[in-house]
Structures are given as C-alpha cells and as structure tokens.
Amino acid sequence: xxxxxxxxxxxDADHRRIVSRILKAAGYRVYEAxxxxxxxxxxxxxxxxxxxxxxxxxxxxGVELARELRDDPRFSRMILLLLSVNARAQxxxxxxxxxxxxxxxxxxxDGDELLARLKSLLRRA
Numbered sequence: 001x002x003x004x005x006x007x008x009x010x011x012d013a014d015h016r017r018i019v020s021r022i023l024k025a026a027g028y029r030v031y032e033a034x035x036x037x038x039x040x041x042x043x044x045x046x047x048x049x050x051x052x053x054x055x056x057x058x059x060x061x062g063v064e065l066a067r068e069l070r071d072d073p074r075f076s077r078m079i080l081l082l083l084s085v086n087a088r089a090q091x092x093x094x095x096x097x098x099x100x101x102x103x104x105x106x107x108x109x110d111g112d113e114l115l116a117r118l119k120s121l122l123r124r125a
Contacts, residue, residue: 004049005029011057022111036060055084066099
C-alpha cells in the first residue's frame with residue numbers, strides 16, 4: 001500500500017532535505033517547496049494529504065499559509081504540521097490557534113516523533 005503524499009515547505013534547503021529524506025525513507029511521497037508562494041503553485045496541481053510548514057519563512061509565514069489552507073475548501077481537511085525553532089509554549093499555542101494546524105513540532109525535528117505524529121494524524125483523518 002502506498003503511503004500518503006506530504007508537502008514540505010521550508011526556506012532552509014538543508015532542513016527541507018532532512019525532513020524529506022525522513023518521509024521518503026518511511027514510504028511517503030514527498031513534494032517540496034521553498035516558500036509559501038511556491039507551495040501555492042504546487043497545490044494548484046497536487047493535493048497532498050498532509051503538509052509540513054516552517055513557521056519562519058520570507059514572505060508569507062507557515063502560520064499564514066496554514067490559515068489560507070484552512071479557509072480553502074479544497075485543503076480544509078489536509079493535515080497540517082508546523083515546524084519552528086520557537087520552542088516557547090506561547091509560540092506553540094499561537095501556531096495552533098492562529099494557523100489552525102494539527103500539531104506543532106520544534107526544530108531540530110526528531111524523525112521518529114515526526115513520523116509518529118504524522119501517522120497518527122493521518123489515521124484519524
């Protein structure tokens with residue numbers, strides 16, 4: 001059985017590559033974008049089951065992109081995970097409330113936790 005497809009949006013090429021490798025090794029189909037704008041272009045032709053968004057990106061942030069996706073009926077059921085270097089509880093609460101994301105992970109990401117969270121969220125969807 002083919003696993004879900006996941007969009008990874010992060011302006012940091014090294015981090016995007018690390019997350020993508022973790023997902024691919026676990027059998028997920030992965031699409032990558034360097035910015036919210038690039039993600040929007042990709043989402044015009046693809047509908048992944050989940051997206052992993054970096055909070056801090058130039059242009060639109062991951063929180064802003066998450067809010068856009070939640071407001072669009074095509075993507076309203078997409079699983080959204082937010083990644084950030086911001087580990088403070090108030091930052092996590094802000095990301096969850098303002099972006100409507102399903103889960104918040106801090107960088108550097110732990111591969112096992114990322115896969116476990118994603119699997120759990122996809123199972124519920």
